[in-house]
Amino acid sequence: MMTEWEEQSFIWPKGYTSDAVHAKLRYSKLDVGWLVSEVPAAAAGVYTTNQFCAAPTAITKQLIQKKHTLQALVMNSAFANACTGEQGVKDVSQEQQWVAEKLAITPDLVGVASTGLIGSYLPMAKMEKGIQALKQTSNTLLTEAILTTDTKTKTLCLTATIGGKQCTFSGFAKGSGMIHPNMATMLGFVVTDCQIAPDCLQTMLSTLTDETFNQITVDGDTSTNDMVLLLANGVAGNQEVTTEHEDYPLVKNLYHLLLTELAKMIARDGEGATKLIEVTVDGAKTKKEAQAIAKAIVGSNLVKAAMFGNDPNWGRIISTIGATSATFDPNKVAVQLNEITVVADGQPVAFSEQAASKSLEQEIVFVHVDINAGAHSGKAWGCDLTYDYVKINATYST
Amino acid sequence: MMTEWEEQSFIWPKGYTSDAVHAKLRYSKLDVGWLVSEVPAAAAGVYTTNQFCAAPTAITKQLIQKKHTLQALVMNSAFANACTGEQGVKDVSQEQQWVAEKLAITPDLVGVASTGLIGSYLPMAKMEKGIQALKQTSNTLLTEAILTTDTKTKTLCLTATIGGKQCTFSGFAKGSGMIHPNMATMLGFVVTDCQIAPDCLQTMLSTLTDETFNQITVDGDTSTNDMVLLLANGVAGNQEVTTEHEDYPLVKNLYHLLLTELAKMIARDGEGATKLIEVTVDGAKTKKEAQAIAKAIVGSNLVKAAMFGNDPNWGRIISTIGATSATFDPNKVAVQLNEITVVADGQPVAFSEQAASKSLEQEIVFVHVDINAGAHSGKAWGCDLTYDYVKINATYST
CATH class of the missing domain: 3.10.20.340 (ArgJ beta chain, C-terminal domain)
Structure with a gap:
């Protein structure tokens, strides 16, 4: 008999801090934020298949494919940093550098996600001020900072006992337009304190994406910045979950539910949608x-x-x-x-x-x-x- | 040096008569019409690739593929006669029968084209009254009777000298919504009095469709009733045009222009379009x-x-x-x-x-x-x- 899970109001799992600020990338809303794990976390990702893959998406993909580990994610809305060539790549490196210095970690542990207008360079002076102002708090404002034309935050938080330990799975996403993921300006994240083997995490994500995020559409347009990331920092202290672990079916079901529900929230909140x-x-x-x-x-x-x-x-x-x-x-x-x-x-x-x-x-x-x-x-x-x-x-x- | 062509106001080529009536399939506009050639005409067609190919489209396709010859086309708007099963097929046969009897020709010389709502049976009592009222006149009301949400008729008439004879090419179409032809409720017709070999006619149409009608889209939805037909009755008296004929390049260019311009008219008049x-x-x-x-x-x-x-x-x-x-x-x-x-x-x-x-x-x-x-x-x-x-x-x- 599988252990069940419980839904609860949105919090971060153990070992994560976060913050978001208004860096004036746009008129009034929060626009720059981060999520930080106290230890390096197993990381898995799926990414846009658009040939104009944005610099932040491409670089985060490279990081995860190489080391399957991230410790921090920095994000912004308003500008997608897509079709920005060499400058776009340099700007992502600079973001990683600023975050790494603040956290005293290496830049290759910093993932970057951007969403917004394609083809404008990031206003780096504002980005720097924004990043420097970020704190390691328990607030969940990051779930707002990544929104563009979304009308509401998209979050779901589940807890379950895995290997005798209480684990929390916190999923959040942004969607709205240009949504037709093949792995949209669609960003999705599920972070957990559960300890999960990196290859197991990637296998689950790749499999589940095909029947969740890749099965939604708002307008048939596949964005340059689509990305769904899973982080698992293991702070819950459970025995590492692998595909052979007895709790694997439970964990996979949990992710299936989380990814499905986040995908449905994106579809429901598609630009202009009433249903x-x-x-x-x-x-x-x-x-x-x-x-x-x-x-x-x-x-x-x-x-x-x-x-x-x-x-x-x-x-x-x-x-x-x-x-x-x-x-x-x-x-x-x-x-x-x-x-x-x-x-x-x-x-x-x-x-x-x-x-x-x-x-x-x-x-x-x-x-x-x-x-x-x-x-x-x-x-x-x-x-x-x-x-x-x-x-x-x-x-x-x- | 190729002979040139001239555009002129829309008329039927020699040897064609036509008419349209208001058969009350819809509230007020003309909705049933026909086009009749005084002799059997070489016929070529391209048809929807939608697996729910409507009965009139499927049957006309069979006729043309078998004998490459048609003498009459009967058309209606308001109802597409698509997804109507056995009854839909019977209704098409009945339409052919009525037209054939009126014209004293065989039913297999009668092509049928319908456009409108999918999934309703044709109101056959009204169709019969409509068909019985049709006359063999020179009016071009048929180009109006096939419209649905189109805001204007789509016609183009060109004349050229082919093999020393003055030939007229008269193209007309309807489009508007569900337009994403792979070979939409898109109907296109070009009829001529030029004498053209049936295989030459079909080869030209198949080749040209890929770069004309198949390259337009209004909404990405491929209809069940798409069809483009060419009729060439040879009444102009020119030597038959084949792919080897010296006038073949001219004739192909003529069709290219006609099909391109009709396709563009459909795109320009897409539902709600301003440009x-x-x-x-x-x-x-x-x-x-x-x-x-x-x-x-x-x-x-x-x-x-x-x-x-x-x-x-x-x-x-x-x-x-x-x-x-x-x-x-x-x-x-x-x-x-x-x-x-x-x-x-x-x-x-x-x-x-x-x-x-x-x-x-x-x-x-x-x-x-x-x-x-x-x-x-x-x-x-x-x-x-x-x-x-x-x-x-x-x-x-x-």
Whole structure:
């Protein structure tokens, strides 16, 4: 029997300190912050596949791939430090240097994450002032400092007993626009005091990303700065968790839940969104096809606009399914909107449009597709397409 | 030296008659029409790749692939007759039957095209009345009857001397939403009185579609009913054009121009659009990569919203390029917006945001990308993402 976990209000796990300040990168909100572990922590990461990978993302990736260890993370919003060439790389090194000096650690233990406008250099004088002002406190303001057009913080904190020790897992993220991770300006972090072997941490993250963060979309645009990092500093004092450890299934389930819920928070708070759309596809020949169909549906502008309008226009769902390369018989496809069957055997089923429309008014819409071609399932999450999405993105940089 | 062509106001070529009526499939506009050739015409087509291919599209495809000949086309808007199963197929046969009887021809010479809502059966009593009311006149009302959310007809008429004979090429199309052809509820037709061999006609169409209709996008959704058809009835009396004929280059150029211009009209009149976006990509390793990048850029919601807001936010263009799988060095990429260089060598170039924003106000925006990785070029066309797109699509069926 697996030990269970408990959700609790957001705190940092043992051995972590944090702070955030307003370094005037933007008009009024917190914009620079850090997270510091008292000891070097096992680190794992997944990163954007965008060929214009931002300097902070690229450098943090190199660090983790080399030593699988980080002790501090410095972050900023407002500027993504992407498409900034040599200068961008130098600026990241400078950030690492400032943080390392303050903490009396080596610069290669300092990860860097940036989010914001692409193609502007970081204002380094402001960054320096900001970093110098950071303290090692227990506040959780960092979860606010990384937000851009997000309307709320995205956090989840779980505790569980692992190897007889109480461990805390604290996840936080930012999302909003340019969200279509393949591993968005999407940043996600889960830090824990649990002791977990670095390769085990990386294996879990790589596996779980495919069915969590990589299954959300706000607008189909894959950012230059996407990154999800896990840190595990082992301060809880448990025996190190490896993939062979008896508590491994529990730890993996914990991360699955954390990554899924953070991903859903990002989808729900997509730019301009009024609701979360959860698509479940059953009966696919492969899991990959199930996930591809689910992601195609939440990615369709027409489906997203229909959901905003509470319009049970299932033709758009069917059309999206048909545009995928998945293997199935169009005459066997079934579609349910919030448990109302609208298509069976690939053909219309009579239903009350009024009742269906009413049900779409809720804050979470469930689309359920069965393509009856196999035994595999997949899920994806997205949001509706609204006037506010257009408004936000027609007036972002100027 | 190639003969030139002349553009003229829209008429039907010799040997064609047409008509359209209001069959009350929708509230007030023309919704059923036909086009009839006095003799069987060579026919070529390209069709949606959506797995839920609509009945009219599937059946017309079968007809053309079998006999490469059509004499009449019957069309309707309001209902797509897609996802309508057996009944949908029967209804198409019935339409063919009614038209064939009226014209005293065989049903397999009657092509059928439908566009509109997916998943509703055709109201056959109304269709019958509509078809029975059609006359063989010279009016061009058919170009209106196929429109759905289109704001204007899309037509182009060219004349040229082919083999010593005056030939007329009359192209018309409908587009608007669910436009991301891979071969959208996109319908395109070019009919001519020129005599052209059927295989030559099909070869030209298949080749040209890849760089014309397949390079436009309104919303990234590939419809169930997309179809582009060419008819050539030979009534002009010229010697049959084959791929070896000396006039073949001229004829191919004519079709290239017609298909490109119809495709651009569809992109410009995308649902809610205020402007046409033309993206040119140079310096790609292959033509396919150039076309893929161009189409990804016009397909990005963030780019489209920025264009609506006259926001020279080139970071979104760069990010979209980077998210493709094309082969290039990010440090060699250059981007121009209406001839204003905004990125060179993958990095920001100082420019007047005010001047750039001002230039984006024009009705056609030119995005020019050079990835400096090879000698191939590609183009794609799209439109901006506006409040009206959301409005139209949040309230379509209900």
